[in-house]
Amino acid sequence: MLAPDLARKASCEDCPIRHRAVCAHCEGDELQVLEGMKSYRTYTPGEPIVWAGDDFNFVASVVTGVAAMSQTMEDGRRQMVGLLLPSDFLGRPGRAHAAFDVTAATSVTLCRFERRPFEALLRETPAVGQRLLEMTLDELDAAREWMLLLGRKTAREKISSLLAILARREASLSQQIPGGEIAFDLQITREAMADYLGLTIETVSRQLTALRRDGVIVLTGSRHVTVPDYDNLAAEAGDDADGTQLT
Amino acid sequence: MLAPDLARKASCEDCPIRHRAVCAHCEGDELQVLEGMKSYRTYTPGEPIVWAGDDFNFVASVVTGVAAMSQTMEDGRRQMVGLLLPSDFLGRPGRAHAAFDVTAATSVTLCRFERRPFEALLRETPAVGQRLLEMTLDELDAAREWMLLLGRKTAREKISSLLAILARREASLSQQIPGGEIAFDLQITREAMADYLGLTIETVSRQLTALRRDGVIVLTGSRHVTVPDYDNLAAEAGDDADGTQLT
DNA sequence: CGCCTGATTGACGCGGTTCAACCTCAGTGG
DNA sequence: CCACTGAGGTTGAACCGCGTCAATCAGGCG
Numbered sequence A, B: 001m002l003a004p005d006l007a008r009k010a011s012c013e014d015c016p017i018r019h020r021a022v023c024a025h026c027e028g029d030e031l032q033v034l035e036g037m038k039s040y041r042t043y044t045p046g047e048p049i050v051w052a053g054d055d056f057n058f059v060a061s062v063v064t065g066v067a068a069m070s071q072t073m074e075d076g077r078r079q080m081v082g083l084l085l086p087s088d089f090l091g092r093p094g095r096a097h098a099a100f101d102v103t104a105a106t107s108v109t110l111c112r113f114e115r116r117p118f119e120a121l122l123r124e125t126p127a128v129g130q131r132l133l134e135m136t137l138d139e140l141d142a143a144r145e146w147m148l149l150l151g152r153k154t155a156r157e158k159i160s161s162l163l164a165i166l167a168r169r170e171a172s173l174s175q176q177i178p179g180g181e182i183a184f185d186l187q188i189t190r191e192a193m194a195d196y197l198g199l200t201i202e203t204v205s206r207q208l209t210a211l212r213r214d215g216v217i218v219l220t221g222s223r224h225v226t227v228p229d230y231d232n233l234a235a236e237a238g239d240d241a242d243g244t245q246l247t
Numbered sequence C: 001c002g003c004c005t006g007a008t009t010g011a012c013g014c015g016g017t018t019c020a021a022c023c024t025c026a027g028t029g030g
Numbered sequence D: 001c002c003a004c005t006g007a008g009g010t011t012g013a014a015c016c017g018c019g020t021c022a023a024t025c026a027g028g029c030g
Helices: A028-036 A115-124 A128-151 A155-174 A190-197 A201-211 A230-237 B026-036 B114-124 B127-154 B155-174 B190-197 B201-213 B231-236
Strands: A039-043 A048-050 A058-064 A067-072 A078-084 A101-104 A108-114 A182-185 A218-220 A224-227 B039-043 B048-052 B058-064 B067-070 B078-084 B101-104 B108-114 B182-187 B219-220 B224-227
Touching: A028 A108, A028 A115, A028 A201, A028 B231, A058 B078, A067 A190, A067 B127, A078 A128, A078 A190, A078 B127, A108 B039, A115 A128, A115 B127, A128 A155, A128 B067, A128 B114, A155 A190, A155 A201, A155 A224, A155 A230, A190 A201, A201 A218, A230 B127, B026 B108, B026 B114, B058 B114, B067 B190, B078 B127, B078 B190, B108 B114, B114 B127, B127 B155, B155 B182, B155 B190, B155 B201, B155 B224, B190 B201, B201 B219, B201 B224
Parallel strands: none
Antiparallel strands: A039 A108, A048 A101, A058 A108, A067 A078, A067 A101, A182 A224, A218 A224, B039 B108, B048 B101, B058 B108, B067 B078, B067 B101, B182 B224, B219 B224
């Protein structure tokens, strides 16, 4: 299950998430300690990482890929409660059981630390705790923004919001011209979109079709999206122009 | 605007939230520092504490009362994203502007610290940062639980969930007999309930009536609720019996 | 080719919103 | 003392957005 290319410990210095992850503020000695504690593991798409209620004796940073955190009701209704992207932190120091299901959405590589030693590290190395606090506060803000989407937005606005987020990320990653058209691939299925947005796959499909019909987006195949006019899409999302932006 | 009885600084030793708030882990010297930094302020019911986007140069602990954190769309749709109860922390170290509106739901007294000195304290006093991290992680879990409610639960389940939370809190505060009936007052209006649950006031009213008709609750006046059988109410909330519980 | 998973589309119905009337109660002032 | 007022709450009727159920389509793979 170990990815061959990452099974031998890559150096933290070369790590792609070096300056965004929980270890971002660490230097020299501290980084050495982390280097000694870490181990990599790669999960295949769809593979469960933990189930809610399970013993959960490690914490980890996502190095590559996407993992989904979700909750399921007895009758099968499911709600995604977080998307874990590279540099995001997974796990809960001070808690021995997982609160949510976590599943690999794509192929995912984690940089893992045993929970106990990591908790000790938190006590002794303020830099890690401070960075974790920053990251957790950001996640809390993002979760609260998402609550507005889930509680008050229409299906069309929900889809538009999600596409706008993905378009913004694509634009920032690829340094595209502001105002120009943005194109990206949906990495996730309609089902994952529905779980994330609190909708059904049928509604997701219908609203995508409607947005295409109205010229807000261009769909090539079912997974490739082109946004001719980002402002137009943002207006459909119902976010006030000056307001905060979902991450 | 200062509450006369709290305007002179009450001692941290006697503080009702002494061992639950952000200062919980502090001892001796550290407490002295906080004691010197703090100032109290009381807000009247309905009074805004901050608006989203405003300069926000303090952080605070709620000492007494209830404050509501919420987000509003251009057209007036509103979603509450958090309820701040005594000992809860308000504010975001490292950020100069508020992300959400915060309003006093009842009369609220805050124990406030200027943001800059508090940030310095966070760097120098690990105990505060560690406690804040714990609290933030708990809030994040609660926000994620709420996402399931907003995204997937029916109106009846939403109301039942809220009542179950309030009943649990009442039972734990008043040490009631497990299995016995639980009675409590709704401290908030139908409008606040609707904003919290992502519903309209009409739907809130109708579902409360339906739960009363079905014997799940007894309503005395419009604000006093008696729960004859907690397990029955919990079943209506749709939470799986073994699962995690909203706080 | 057949099979399976993911996605689209249509028909239909329900749950929750919308709009509106009305009720209750606590002030408030004549 | 009672009329007036306004906020909070309840109830009814009609509408419609989205879920449900079901049929069909497209693409990948043995």
